[in-house]
Amino acid sequence: MLLGRVIGTVVPAMLVDELSATPLLWVQPLDREGQANGDPLVCADGTRMAGPGQMIYWVASREAALTLDPWFVPVDDAIVGLVDEVTNYSPEELDG
Amino acid sequence: MILARITGNVVSTIHHPVVDGKKMLLAERLDQDGKATGGYLIAMDAIGAGMGETVIILDEGSGARQILDDAQAPIRSIVVGIVDAVELGPS
Numbered sequence: 020m021l022l023g024r025v026i027g028t029v030v031p032a033m034l035v036d037e038l039s040a041t042p043l044l045w046v047q048p049l050d051r052e053g054q055a056n057g058d059p060l061v062c063a064d065g066t067r068m069a070g071p072g073q074m075i076y077w078v079a080s081r082e083a084a085l086t087l088d089p090w091f092v093p094v095d096d097a098i099v100g101l102v103d104e105v106t107n108y109s110p111e112e113l114d115g
Numbered sequence: 116m117i118l119a120r121i122t123g124n125v126v127s128t129i130h131h132p133v134v135d136g137k138k139m140l141l142a143e144r145l146d147q148d149g150k151a152t153g154g155y156l157i158a159m160d161a162i163g164a165g166m167g168e169t170v171i172i173l174d175e176g177s178g179a180r181q182i183l184d185d186a187q188a189p190i191r192s193i194v195v196g197i198v199d200a201v202e203l204g205p206s
Contacts, residue, residue, distance in 0.1 A: 020190070022157065066131070078189055078190070078191050081176055097189065099130060099131050101127055101129040103128055105124075106141075108123050
């Protein structure tokens with residue numbers, strides 16, 4: 020699972036039936052400092068509560084399909100939770 | 116499984132129900148010399164790992180679901196061990 024930030028909402032004009040009830044968001048993956056890292060992804064929103072600007076964590080592959088209810092929809096990336104706070108321990112805390 | 120070091124944590128109140136009451140840890144991946152490779156992941160804690168510890172992370176969904184005893188848990192990475200030492204063989 021990795022951090023990401025929701026950068027947009029995807030409004031589909033047409034979708035396969037299996038995805039019709041799935042909210043889709045555009046997500047920029049982040050490194051652990053919160054900086055953009057890698058290419059944006061379209062994620063299904065398992066929480067159904069994320070929106071643009073929100074930091075989230077997401078999961079890929081089969082686990083993404085399990086995030087949603089009803090589960091096992093054909094998605095490859097999905098939001099598992101909304102992030103309130105990320106703590107990165109300082110080098111002094113880690114080595115001291 | 117991979118070796119990683121716990122370098123932080125992620126706080127979340129709105130999430131999938133399987134995350135309720137669980138700690139989500141930030142872990143940096145380690146190379147052969149114990150240095151950070153630059154990669155990281157967010158892993159669920161199954162054994163009480165904490166700040167600065169070197170851990171074994173299972174980074175595979177089926178195994179994680181087996182540990183959580185939940186066939187529908189959308190979790191891929193889970194901390195399954197705390198490492199005392201890694202000894203490199205003669206090379």
